[in-house]
Amino acid sequence: MTDRLSLFDTTLRDGQQTQGVGFSAEDKRRIAESLDRLGVDYIEGGWPGANPTDSAFFAAPPKLKRATLTAFGMTKRAGRSAANDEVLAEVVNAGTPAVCLVGKTHVYHVKHALGISRDDNLANIRESLARLRALGREALFDAEHFFDGFAADPDYAMACLDAAIEGGAAWVVLCDTNGGAMPAAAARVVERVCARFGGGRVGIHAHDDTGQAVALSLAAVEAGARQVQGTLNGLGERCGNANLVSIIPTLMLKAPYRDIVHTGVNVEGLRSLPEISRMLDEVLNRQPNRHAPYVGAAAFAHKAGLHASAIVKDPTTYEHVPPEVVGNERVIPMSNQAGKANLLRRLREAGIEAEREDRRLAKLLALVKTREEQGFAYDSAQASFEMLAREAFGQSRRYFDVERFRVTVERRHDPRMGAQVVSEAVVVVNVDGERMISASESLDPVTKADQGPVNALVRALKRDLGKYQDYIDDMVLTDFKVRILTGGAEAVTRVLIEHRDGAGARWSTVGVSPNIVDASMQALLDAIAWKLTRDGAPLRQLQPGE
């Protein structure tokens, strides 16, 4: 029999402390729903009242099927009752089933940061948690600086936990707030706390300031703790929090953990980890870490010539877990065979039939490699990959030509209107020898605000495509991402766009250029070509001289 281990995600609270990270309420809902599907037990959504976004998020919380939505706050201040502390009141008023309150457990901090007596701090902890229980909430206590506090004065640090338990805390969570604790030493402290309260009430909350947050969390589980707090991709202030995406597979797959504990994540959840990890990167518009344990694109990539032949004989020789168990796949860049198998599968998905020995396969493989070095990202742009593959297989279809385009952005100071920005695009296309010129401004239909040059270009291009117009009328641009890739002195811009159509299809395309407008145009033309191909639009007529 294994113990149930509780997973507490704080991506939306502690993760949000990261420099440069600012989730919108909508981002938070999307992340919370993914975490719920994954199977974590608690989702800490933020600090109600601390900022407008968190307040907005709790005002319209996500619908969770399994996880418990949790609000974060701090223990009441001295000199007022828990019921009369307005900071605590805002946290409570968010109405979440669980609330996690942080409080001091280090004598130095009680004296210097709070400037109150040791006993007042104990009373603040006890009464704050009791208030939550009186309101019928599940109460958790984050013991700030616990390991440093325990080193400074073990009796007082333990007395703080006693106060939380007396107040009715379901969990006391030992926080290594400054990230300086060492795993083995911390595990010895966890053991003592578990001996006092039982591991089923003890959690661990680690930070990665020495690169050991994952190891410290796992060591705490081995020492008896039964709750792990962490974030997706290790997001968090300074060097980040303990990375749940690394911890979960180790807990489920590796000895001794798989023999000690089980979690609310099932095998499907485990397989969904790469997707969830990428979802967060996408929300943050970050490049995924190729080398992330278990989920990174290179986590099972075998480059070494020395290893590659053994890998071909028996893949398990250089893999500590099978990649498919964590939803990942083996990559052997040196071996053309593995690359080819991968490619054949993708072609089949695109409806292009090819044999393993087809020479065009090697040509396409080389083309993909070259283009990816330039910045194209075909993993995220399946439709552009398809267009490239059709070209390599001589199945490229030409529908129309863009003879020229021009985009203008202008800002003027108008004495009455103030600064005004206007974007305008002109596109000339040639369909079956007929030249069509379209122009468009870029004004939001509701706000009348200018939406920028790319938007103007999209509108102008989609305005008149002659006989193809019916095919593209239901195309809606649903996502537009820009990244500047600094490939040395020459920066290039990568544009990824996503379209949706009336039939519910979604497809992504990519463009790369030093010029953002040009990159956008490439992605846009790929998107239109993909739609026309899929819908079987008639090809253009050959023109004289072709």
Place this chain on the structure above:
Amino acid sequence: MTDRLSLFDTTLRDGQQTQGVGFSAEDKRRIAESLDRLGVDYIEGGWPGANPTDSAFFAAPPKLKRATLTAFGMTKRAGRSAANDEVLAEVVNAGTPAVCLVGKTHVYHVKHALGISRDDNLANIRESLARLRALGREALFDAEHFFDGFAADPDYAMACLDAAIEGGAAWVVLCDTNGGAMPAAAARVVERVCARFGGGRVGIHAHDDTGQAVALSLAAVEAGARQVQGTLNGLGERCGNANLVSIIPTLMLKAPYRDIVHTGVNVEGLRSLPEISRMLDEVLNRQPNRHAPYVGAAAFAHKAGLHASAIVKDPTTYEHVPPEVVGNERVIPMSNQAGKANLLRRLREAGIEAEREDRRLAKLLALVKTREEQGFAYDSAQASFEMLAREAFGQSRRYFDVERFRVTVERRHDPRMGAQVVSEAVVVVNVDGERMISASESLDPVTKADQGPVNALVRALKRDLGKYQDYIDDMVLTDFKVRILTGGAEAVTRVLIEHRDGAGARWSTVGVSPNIVDASMQALLDAIAWKLTRDGAPLRQLQPGE
């Protein structure tokens, strides 16, 4: 008395196995010289004979002052003598003072990968190392898959180490080749090996497949090992090797390590770690990891309002080591989490004096929150924050007005040249009543490729600012980041730019608009205003009617 711990860097060998990494011989020399200055003991330069780059590197090796240049290879094959194995011969012929040979220690691999008898493998190990000693080289033995091998057959794994020591190995290095070992379990194995040979001959070589390579290496040191193998920034195949940049500060600064061992790295070496880490990223053309332990730009960044007030009172409360000891610095960014204490500190840094009770403080705080809701990111744009603060405190300075600007991007199909993109900008500024019009194209000086509309705008604006021209001539745009924020239905674009000047100052500014060109212009105008303010440029003259 502490033991001497040996640091063995394999960035140039195991690090080179990373997908997408291909050092030139010149890159290798540059990295080796940096490692030598840092104070590592061994620099493994590559595998002579395995590829042209490694052969070229060893043919013209770097001049090292302290570190021992080491060649990598594998133990001889069965059926020939060590002197007659041509693969081993190439390694030996590189002429390095030390050689590290990898060999099998796992019975399964001996049987299935090599297909030889257990005894033949032992003889291969013994004789290969003896050959190195006979040639007067220092010999190291990398025990491949040691922890898995020990679990499968402890006696045989240990017999392999015996063979290496009998052959004359100075070090036997226990490799967790597939990265699957857990720190605590591995440490128990290290203890047994150290009990047999003494820790002074035992090394550890860990991989990060569960995110615990640093912790495992440190646990091995606690268990008695006295050599740590790793790479700069954790570079390496799959999830990477143990990160020496994280391990070295922990060994030197943290208990129990600082009380057990010392290394060849001195306090200057420790302070140079951020620079060495960035040097590697530069060679690899990678964006530095802001969240890297000790050396990352955000490793000592404190965003949380809750923490920020304590930080102002006493920085050590939220820092496990002083940032300056590892050559880093404290950052207290602005953000929607910010409290007043944080704000006051930032204002002081910007040279704006304010009291805690100043009403303008609350006004500024509200302004920052509102603007961050719109997408501004002041924690990443200190200079824009400063401009905003000056406005709130009535210290805003007006230098010039941009009356209008226009940016055009045009693509034409030229029958001879193919598709050509041209960006052009026109800016009209008003300085002291004098209108100045400037135009600029956007061609890269070297490649002649178009660099896009924002680049054209920057050039045009900086071309003629009248009496301010001298102040801005040394401004160089060093970074440009774009993010589309989908805050609901209305997408806005956030542009973050960074400038540097001749005096070495660096400052970042931000702009937000649905229109990327407009957002860029905002950031650019903030950047110029910041520079003019800092350099004490004269204000503009009041115009008639103002």
